[in-house]
Amino acid sequence: MNRILIPLAVVYGALGALLPVTGRLWIALPLSVAALLAVGDLWLVALPPPVPSLPGLRAALAALTGLMTLPLVALALYPFGVAVRPLPLAGGVAVVASCLAAASVPSRPSSDFSGTPFVVSSAPFVVSSVAPTIGAVVLPVIVALGIGGIAVHTYERLPHPAEPGYVTVALGDWAASLDRPLTVPAQGIYIPVRVTSAGLPATRARLRLWVGGAVVATRPLDLYADTVRTLTVRLPALPADDALHPIDISVGAASTGFYARSTPPPTSGAARRLPTTPDAAARGLPSTPGAAVRGVSAPGRAGRAVVRAVAGRRVLAGAQGCLAPRRAPLSTSQGGTPC
Amino acid sequence: MIADTVPLPAAGAPVTEGARRAPAVWCAITLTAAGAAGTAALIHSYQQAEWERGGQFGWFWAGMLVFTLPAAWWAVRASSSARLRVGVLIAYALFTYLPKLLRHPDGPLYHDEYAHWGQSQGILTDGRLFQPNPIVRVIGDYPGLHATVAAFGTLTGLTVWQAALLVLILAHVLLMLGVAALAAHFWSDPRIAATAALIYSLNSSFLFFDTQLGYESLAIAVMVWALVAGVRAMDATGSRARLGWSRLGWSRLGWSALTVLLAGGTTATHHLSAIWLTGVLGLLALTRTVLGGPGRITGWALTAASGLVVTVWLGVVAPTTGRYLDPYLGRALDQFSNLAGGDEEGRELFKQSILPWWERDAAYLAPVIAFLAVAASLMLWWRRRDAFPAAMLLLGGLYFPATLLILTPSGAEGARRSWAFSYLGIALAVAPLVIALIDRFVAARRAAVALFAVLLVGNTAAGMNPSYRFPGPPVFGSDTRAATPEVLAAAAWLRETQGNHLRLVADRYSGLIFGSYGEQAPTTGSVTFPAYDLYRARPGGPMPPALLDQLDRWRFEYLVVDRRMAEQVPDINIYFETNEPLRHDGVPAFDRTQLTKFDHLPWLIKLYDGPHIAVYRFDFATLHSGMTQ
Numbered sequence: 001m002n003r004i005l006i007p008l009a010v011v012y013g014a015l016g017a018l019l020p021v022t023g024r025l026w027i028a029l030p031l032s033v034a035a036l037l038a039v040g041d042l043w044l045v046a047l048p049p050p051v052p053s054l055p056g057l058r059a060a061l062a063a064l065t066g067l068m069t070l071p072l073v074a075l076a077l078y079p080f081g082v083a084v085r086p087l088p089l090a091g092g093v094a095v096v097a098s099c100l101a102a103a104s105v106p107s108r109p110s111s112d113f114s115g116t117p118f119v120v121s122s123a124p125f126v127v128s129s130v131a132p133t134i135g136a137v138v139l140p141v142i143v144a145l146g147i148g149g150i151a152v153h154t155y156e157r158l159p160h161p162a163e164p165g166y167v168t169v170a171l172g173d174w175a176a177s178l179d180r181p182l183t184v185p186a187q188g189i190y191i192p193v194r195v196t197s198a199g200l201p202a203t204r205a206r207l208r209l210w211v212g213g214a215v216v217a218t219r220p221l222d223l224y225a226d227t228v229r230t231l232t233v234r235l236p237a238l239p240a241d242d243a244l245h246p247i248d249i250s251v252g253a254a255s256t257g258f259y260a261r262s263t264p265p266p267t268s269g270a271a272r273r274l275p276t277t278p279d280a281a282a283r284g285l286p287s288t289p290g291a292a293v294r295g296v297s298a299p300g301r302a303g304r305a306v307v308r309a310v311a312g313r314r315v316l317a318g319a320q321g322c323l324a325p326r327r328a329p330l331s332t333s334q335g336g337t338p339c
Numbered sequence: 340m341i342a343d344t345v346p347l348p349a350a351g352a353p354v355t356e357g358a359r360r361a362p363a364v365w366c367a368i369t370l371t372a373a374g375a376a377g378t379a380a381l382i383h384s385y386q387q388a389e390w391e392r393g394g395q396f397g398w399f400w401a402g403m404l405v406f407t408l409p410a411a412w413w414a415v416r417a418s419s420s421a422r423l424r425v426g427v428l429i430a431y432a433l434f435t436y437l438p439k440l441l442r443h444p445d446g447p448l449y450h451d452e453y454a455h456w457g458q459s460q461g462i463l464t465d466g467r468l469f470q471p472n473p474i475v476r477v478i479g480d481y482p483g484l485h486a487t488v489a490a491f492g493t494l495t496g497l498t499v500w501q502a503a504l505l506v507l508i509l510a511h512v513l514l515m516l517g518v519a520a521l522a523a524h525f526w527s528d529p530r531i532a533a534t535a536a537l538i539y540s541l542n543s544s545f546l547f548f549d550t551q552l553g554y555e556s557l558a559i560a561v562m563v564w565a566l567v568a569g570v571r572a573m574d575a576t577g578s579r580a581r582l583g584w585s586r587l588g589w590s591r592l593g594w595s596a597l598t599v600l601l602a603g604g605t606t607a608t609h610h611l612s613a614i615w616l617t618g619v620l621g622l623l624a625l626t627r628t629v630l631g632g633p634g635r636i637t638g639w640a641l642t643a644a645s646g647l648v649v650t651v652w653l654g655v656v657a658p659t660t661g662r663y664l665d666p667y668l669g670r671a672l673d674q675f676s677n678l679a680g681g682d683e684e685g686r687e688l689f690k691q692s693i694l695p696w697w698e699r700d701a702a703y704l705a706p707v708i709a710f711l712a713v714a715a716s717l718m719l720w721w722r723r724r725d726a727f728p729a730a731m732l733l734l735g736g737l738y739f740p741a742t743l744l745i746l747t748p749s750g751a752e753g754a755r756r757s758w759a760f761s762y763l764g765i766a767l768a769v770a771p772l773v774i775a776l777i778d779r780f781v782a783a784r785r786a787a788v789a790l791f792a793v794l795l796v797g798n799t800a801a802g803m804n805p806s807y808r809f810p811g812p813p814v815f816g817s818d819t820r821a822a823t824p825e826v827l828a829a830a831a832w833l834r835e836t837q838g839n840h841l842r843l844v845a846d847r848y849s850g851l852i853f854g855s856y857g858e859q860a861p862t863t864g865s866v867t868f869p870a871y872d873l874y875r876a877r878p879g880g881p882m883p884p885a886l887l888d889q890l891d892r893w894r895f896e897y898l899v900v901d902r903r904m905a906e907q908v909p910d911i912n913i914y915f916e917t918n919e920p921l922r923h924d925g926v927p928a929f930d931r932t933q934l935t936k937f938d939h940l941p942w943l944i945k946l947y948d949g950p951h952i953a954v955y956r957f958d959f960a961t962l963h964s965g966m967t968q
Contacts, residue, residue, distance in 0.1 A: 022496065023493075028496050029495045029496075054519055054523045054529055057519075060513055060517070060520070061564060061568075063509065064513050064601075065600075067487060068487075070486065071482065071483045071484075071487045071607060071608070074482070078468050083465070083466025084462050084489055089493070090494070137425070137429060139426060140426050140430035141429065143430070148378075148436075150378075151378045151382060152444045156444065158386060163813070163823065164823060166828065169948055169949075170836075171946050176837070178944050178946075179956055180958050180960055181941070198828065199824055248945075254949055254950070256946060
C-alpha cells in the first residue's frame with residue numbers, strides 16, 4: 001500500500017506547495033520535478049516489475065511517464081477551453097495521480113515489486129540495492145552538469161567576432177501607420193522619421209528629401225554610434241494636380257518612401273486638422289485624411305534646422321524641405337523638433 | 340533469448356566491497372577528466388570556426404573522441420557492472436548533448452527551432468494549444484513537445500528555452516537508456532544492451548538533429564520506450580509458468596496500456612515517430628507470426644491500437660500532415676525514378692562543401708560499414724532465425740534504400756530523417772555480433788574502435804551541414820547564420836511599431852526571424868500560393884493578379900525584401916522553399932531591379948529600410964483603384 005500512498009502524498013504535497021510559489025524558480029523547480037517523478041512512479045505502480053537486466057530503467061520509465069503527464073493534462077484540458085496555466089495543470093496532475101492510485105488499489109496483485117529509486121520500501125535489502133543505482137544515475141548527472149555549466153559559462157565569456165553593423169531609416173510615429181497615399185495640406189506636413197545606427201562608428205551621412213524623383217532638401221546628418229535619432233522632415237505642399245507623387249526620405253543608401261497628393265478642396269465637416277507643426281507630427285495628433293494613426297508616442301523638444309533645396313535640381317513649385325534631427329541612445333526615444 | 344533474470348557474477352573468490360567500487364571510481368575519474376578535456380576541445384573548435392582560423396573539424400572530433408571512446412570502453416568492458424554501464428551511458432548521453440548546447444546556448448538557432456520555440460512561447464503566453472505556426476505549418480497540430488515545455492515553464496518560472504533544454508536533455512538521456520532497455524529485454528548480456536545504445540548513438544541525427552528544440556527530439560525517446568513497453572507486453576506470455584494466470588493477465592494488460600499511452604504521446608508529439616512506431620510494432624508482430632514467437636496476438640493488437648491512434652490523429656486533428664510530408668517522399672520517389680531513367684540529374688553530394696576530405700570519405704564509408712555489419716548479422720541470425728533480430732534486421736534494412744534517396748533533391752532531407760529510426764534496427768541487430776567478435780578476436784577490438792570513430796564522423800558529416808554544426812560569420816541563405824543584428828532589428832521594429840501576428844510575405848531566412856522573434860505570421864510561398872512570384876516579376880511588368888487577389892483576400896499586410904537575393908546565392912541553395920521555381924545554378928536567382936522595383940509601386944509603402952532588408956506595407960485600396968503613376 002505504501003507503494004501507492006507515498007508517491008500520492010508526494011504528488012499532493014509537492015503540488016500544494018508549488019501553487020503559491022509558481023514562477024519562483026529555485027523553489028518551484030524541485031517541487032515540480034518531485035511531483036512529476038512521483039506521478040510517473042504511480043503510472044508504473046500498476047505494472048509488473050521490469051526485468052532487472054539493467055538497473056535504473058524503471059526510474060527512467062517513471063521519469064518519462066511523469067514528463068508525458070504534462071502534455072496529457074494539457075490535451076485533456078483543451079476541449080474544455082482551459083488554458084495551460086499553473087492552477088489547471090496542477091489540478092490535472094493531481095486528478096491523474098488520484099485516478100492512478102484508485103485504479104491500482106483494488107487490482108494490484110499482492111506479490112510486490114522490487115523497490116524503485118523513488119520509494120523507500122520497508123525491506124532493508126531494497127534500500128541497499130537502490131542506493132548504488134541512485135549513485136550511478138546521480139553522479140554522472142552532477143559531474144556532467146558541472147562540466148556543462150562551466151563550459152557554457154566559459155564559452156559565452158570568450159571573445160566573439162563583432163557582428164555587422166547597420167544604419168536603418170523608418171517612418172516614425174503616425175507615419176509608420178500610413179496605409180494609403182498621404183494627402184499633403186497647403187502649408188506642408190511634418191513627417192516623423194527614425195534613424196538607427198548600430199554596431200558602426202560615428203559617421204556623417206546625407207539626409208535627403210525626394211519628391212517626384214528629385215531632391216528637394218538635403219543636409220548632413222551625424223550618425224553617432226549605437227543611437228536612435230528621431231527626425232521630423234517637412235514635406236512642402238505639392239502641386240494641386242491631384243496626381244500621386246513619390247516621396248522618399250533617405251539617409252545614405254537607406255530610404256523610406258510613400259506616395260502623396262495635394263489636399264483636395266475642403267468638404268463640409270470632413271476635413272481634419274493636419275500635422276503642420278513638428279510637435280504635432282511627433283504626437284501624431286492631427287492626421288491627414290487618408291492616413292491612419294496608431295501607436296502615438298510622447299513628444300519632447302530638440303534643436304532646429306532648415307535646409308534649402310539643392311540648387312540645380314528640379315524642385316516642385318513651393319517645395320522646400322525642413323529636416324530636423326534629434327538624437328537618443330539606442331532603444332530610447334526623445335522628443336520632437338520644432339522646425 | 341528473453342532475459343528474465345540478472346546475469347549472476349561468475350563463481351570464484353568473494354569480491355570485497357572495495358574491489359567492487361574500484362572500477363567505478365576509476366571510471367568516474369577517467370571520464371571526468373576525459374569529459375573536461377573533450378569539452379575544452381569542443382570550445383576551442385567553435386572558437387576556431389567563429390574566428391575563421393580553420394582546424395575546427397579536427398578539434399571537434401578530437402574533443403568528441405577523447406570522451407566517447409573511453410566511455411564506450413567502460414560501457415562494453417566485460418567486467419563492468421550493470422550499474423556502471425548505466426552510469427556510463429547516462430554520462431555519454433549528457434556529453435553528446437554538449438555540441439548542440441555549446442553551438443548556441445541562449446536560444447533557438449536551427450530552422451525548426453525557431454518554429455518550435457515560437458510555438459512553445461505562444462502556449463506560455465496565451466495558454467492555447469493547436470495554434471497555427473507561421474514557419475512550419477504542421478507543428479501546431481502536434482503540441483506534445485510545446486505543451487510539455489510550456490507547462491514545465493509556467494509551473495517552474497523557467498523561460499521557454501531553459502525549460503526546453505531540461506526537457507530535451509532528459510529526452511536525450513532517456514533515448515540512450517531506452518535503446519539499452521530494448522536490447523536488454525532480448526539479449527541476456529547487459530554488454531550487448533550498452534553496445535546497442537552506443538551503436539545507435541552513431542546515427543546521423545544523434546548529435547545535432549535529435550538534440551535540437553524539435554518535436555522529433557522528444558518523440559523519438561517516447562517512441563523507443565513505447566517499443567520497450569510493447570515488447571514487454573508481447574513477451575508477458577513467456578512468463579506464464581512463473582507468474583500464473585492472474586498475474587500474467589495483469590502484466591500483459593499493464594504493459595499494453597502503457598504502450599498505447601506512449602503511442603498516444605508519440606502521436607501527439609511527432610507524426611513520423613508515430614508512423615515509425617506503428618511500423619516497428621507491425622514488424623515485431625509480423626516476424627513473430629511468421630517465425631513463431633510469443634505474443635503474436637498482443638503484437639497485432641498493439642499495432643492496430645497504435646495505427647488507430649495515428650490514423651485518427653492524422654485524419655481528425657492533423658489532416659494537413661499528408662500534404663506536408665508528400666514532397667519529402669512522393670516527390671522524392673518521382674525524382675528517383677526519373678534519376679534511374681536518366682531523365683533527371685541527381686544531387687552532387689558535398690557539392691561546394693567545406694568538409695575536410697576525411698569527413699567526406701567517412702561519410703561514404705559509413706553506409707558500407709553498416710551494410711557489412713548488417714550482412715554479417717544476417718548470417719548470424721540465419722542459424723537461429725529468432726523473431727526479434729529478424730524484425731530489427733528488417734528495420735535496419737530500410738536504412739539502405741533511404742541512403743539512395745539522398746541523391747534526389749526532394750528525398751535528401753527525408754532520407755536523413757529516416758536514419759534515426761532505421762539505425763535502431765541496425766543497432767539492435769548488430770550489437771550481439773560486435774560483442775561476439777570483440778570477445779573472440781583481439782584485433783576486433785582495435786577494429787571496433789576505428790569503426791566507431793569512422794561511423795560517428797561519417798554519419799554526422801552526412802546528416803548535418805557545417806553551418807549547422809559550427810559557428811561562423813553571417814552567411815546569406817544559411818538558417819543558422821540568418822539572425823544578423825540587422826534582421827533582428829527589423830523584426831523588432833515591426834513588432835514594436837505595428838504589433839504582432841501580422842501576415843507578411845518574406846524569404847525563408849527573414850521569415851524565420853520575423854516569424855519567431857518578431858512574433859509575426861510570415862509566408863514564404865508554396866506551389867499553391869506562389870508568393871515568391873512577387874519577387875520574380877520583372878520591373879514594369881505585370882504582377883500576377885491572382886496572387887495579388889490572394890494576398891488581399893487573406894489579409895497580408897507586409898512584404899519583406901532581402902536585397903541579398905540579388906547579390907548572393909543562398910548557402911543552402913534555397914530562397915523560399917524546397918520546390919521553388921528558381922534557378923539554382925550558382926548564379927543569384929534575382930537581379931537588383933527585381934527587388935528594388937517595389938520602391939516605385941504606388942500600392943506599396945516603404946516603411947523601413949536597412950543595408951539589406953526593406954519592409955513594405957501593401958496598399959491594396961490604391962492597387963484596386965487603378966491609380967498608377
